[in-house]
Amino acid sequence: MSEVLAERVGAAVVVTLNRPRRRNALDAAAKAQLHTTLAQAAADEGVRAVLLTGAGDAFCVGQDLAEHAEALRADPAHAFDTVERDYAPIVRLLATMDKPVVAAVNGTCVGAGLALALACDLRVFAEDAVLATAFTAIGLTCDSGLSATLAAAVGVSRARELVLRGTSFTPADALTWGVSGTVVARADVDAAGRALVAELAGGPTAAYAATKRLFAGALDAALAAESREQAALGLTADHAGAVEAFLSKQKPTFSGR
Template sequence: MDTVTDENAPVLLERDGGVAVVTLNRPDRRNALDARTKTALRRALEDAASDAGVRAVLLTGAGGAFCVGQDLAEHAAALRDDPEHAFDTVQDDYAPIVRLPATMGKPVVAAVAGTCVGAGLALALACDLRVFAEDAVLGTAFTGIGLTCDSGLSWTLPRAVGESRARELVLLGETFTAAEAVAWGVSGRVVPRQEVAAAGRALAARLAVGPTAAYAESKRLIADAWEQDLDTALASEARAQARLGLTTDHAGAVEAFLGKRRPVFEGR
């Protein structure tokens, strides 16, 4: 994994032990996603996903916001110049970006402070776990500019808060707080703003020393369960357990349990 620490880069990528920290880095634009940022974000997530030494990923934003979604100045220019192709980015950029945290075989944590709306909210919901600053402002935002959901929000939001609540949040487009989000079913921890970065890193670090293969199988099983009947899910679980039963992590953890020791997971 290539570290990116150039303060002018739209996305920063660093390694902190077994954690890859991916930081959206356009604080002057509240980390709005323009073409350059989307390309860099996709590359950073791909690098983190493919690096065997990375066992957890932390996604966050620089400055006072997580992400306000699409850069509307760039979008307005695309509408003026080539309206027929202005929305190619939805399939070409946003779909693969959101798919990466949702499907990579390692846990992904979002540390969310400030504004998190539109595709930014979708990106946070595509992660496995979230840490919210207590003053974070969340919202779907799309209908406010005459659009509907993209970046997987029509899939992730109903699963997080239920269909009725998702309809309300999308159709009304009103912002909501981190505390409300957690109360409605969005998994996450709410902490004081000054603690969100440290809390996000601590959670990612905890996951990075856990049973990586078990996390990967668990992510897949939970995602697939929405489309399966019970018998299919039971069969999928049996196959996953059989695969995990051959891992070093499982064998070592069983011996540690019997020996009354804390297990040490190697991620294999």
């Protein structure tokens, strides 16, 4: 079964993360398929807008930690190569492709999942979706561009608090703090997302592309810095212990090392 689905709807493409049993956690196959699907949409001149969503009751819970734990055990020095190799190119595509991208956040959206949603141009949120940065819960800082996109959306002070404390928040909170988007009932997310992407697909695509280029300036520096920081944190005892605790459904204990 494909871990990422693509459906052509007129001049738009609906891209669906398709690992519902894993709450659309991103493993190697899903990341590769998502990058390929987005690259194809970006290169197709007949596609004028993209909708990104998730199957089941989650949008995306970020990295598949079971796969990550295996990478840590095998070679901690390279376990975070995925940040630069996989996540950064996906985020660049979402943020810089010459057509608008809408995130239909149909459910839980945390970690790299939140970063994907914020890399999109516009968002539709299910009113009961759970949002969180989540990284510090496993001894990490943010990646996938979140240090730039979250700060741009809610301000540096609020972004710092959301990352350091890692507490969850609601779509209503997100809109109040400055994240652009619309909040609808969960049952209406797909229809609302499709309506918005259809509207954008009929709009001035060149003007949309120019607007995206103007707003994308700080992203590359953030992605490079995040990659360096995550690689270093991947070697800490705090991170290794927190991942194992998460997988065994225990509360992690942090030593600061």
